[in-house]
Amino acid sequence: MRKPIIAGNWKMFKTVPEALELVENLKPALAGEHRVESVLCPPFTALYAVEEALRGTSMALGAQDLFWEKQGAYTGEVSPVMLASIGCKYVIVGHSERRQYFGETDETVNKKVKAALAHGLLPIICVGESLEQREAGKTEDLVRGQVRKALDGLEAAGAAKVVIAYEPIWAIGTGRNASAADADKVAGLIRRTIAGVFDARLADGVRIQYGGSVKPENIAEFMQQPEIDGALVGGASLDAQSFVRIVRYEQK
Numbered sequence: 001m002r003k004p005i006i007a008g009n010w011k012m013f014k015t016v017p018e019a020l021e022l023v024e025n026l027k028p029a030l031a032g033e034h035r036v037e038s039v040l041c042p043p044f045t046a047l048y049a050v051e052e053a054l055r056g057t058s059m060a061l062g063a064q065d066l067f068w069e070k071q072g073a074y075t076g077e078v079s080p081v082m083l084a085s086i087g088c089k090y091v092i093v094g095h096s097e098r099r100q101y102f103g104e105t106d107e108t109v110n111k112k113v114k115a116a117l118a119h120g121l122l123p124i125i126c127v128g129e130s131l132e133q134r135e136a137g138k139t140e141d142l143v144r145g146q147v148r149k150a151l152d153g154l155e156a157a158g159a160a161k162v163v164i165a166y167e168p169i170w171a172i173g174t175g176r177n178a179s180a181a182d183a184d185k186v187a188g189l190i191r192r193t194i195a196g197v198f199d200a201r202l203a204d205g206v207r208i209q210y211g212g213s214v215k216p217e218n219i220a221e222f223m224q225q226p227e228i229d230g231a232l233v234g235g236a237s238l239d240a241q242s243f244v245r246i247v248r249y250e251q252k
């Protein structure tokens with residue numbers, strides 16, 4: 001049984017006081033939530049404060065990116081050691097916004113996935129097609145390629161720990177979510193791709209999220225799909241009430 005995982009990607013939102021206010025508003029509802037693993041991914045500046053505020057709760061902490069070196073002269077970067085040392089459990093890798101604006105490639109994603117696992121962090125690897133790619137019928141090839149390259153050279157033990165987030169770019173922040181059936185189809189393709197690289201048993205244990213305009217109103221539909229095990233939520237994770245409603249979606 002795969003435990004559902006719903007993560008809030010706060011992107012570049014929330015100062016430290018704003019982050020703490022959000023956490024305090026989430027806590028009464030989610031501190032003891034065990035049916036779903038809920039993960040908060042604040043910006044770097046708020047990670048430590050949020051980690052302190054989450055102590056003793058069942059909510060986990062995630063970062064939004066990392067660099068692959070342990071330390072060194074890499075101005076502006078944050079290492080896996082630093083993230084692990086402040087209690088991060090997860091780290092988002094290869095978000096389409098990083099691929100689009102910050103030169104992230106399948107190769108750097110692969111390096112980051114390996115670095116995360118080497119330091120005990122669980123990567124949430126983002127894949128997904130643009131509207132142009134979708135309309136050209138390239139979704140399957142593109143997503144299959146992104147998954148294969150992200151997992152290239154991993155040992156089975158590491159691959160078994162990753163979370164994959166299928167986030168079609170055209171659905172991010174647009175209010176236009178993928179249909180649950182379409183998202184489930186791509187999630188199934190991702191699972192078969194992992195099975196091809198490793199084996200079916202390993203693939204069966206990997207959690208696959210859907211991301212892109214997830215809201216309280218549509219979460220249940222996604223969670224009812226057999227291949228979808230959770231969600232990566234952007235905008236709707238910035239408001240306590242709406243994130244709580246998402247984590248408390250009606251059960252399958």
Ligand code: 13P
Pocket residue numbers: 009095167171172173174175211212213214232233234235236
């Ligand atoms: P929205 O939920 O705002 O569409 O963002 C999705 C996303 O990019 C999560 O990583």
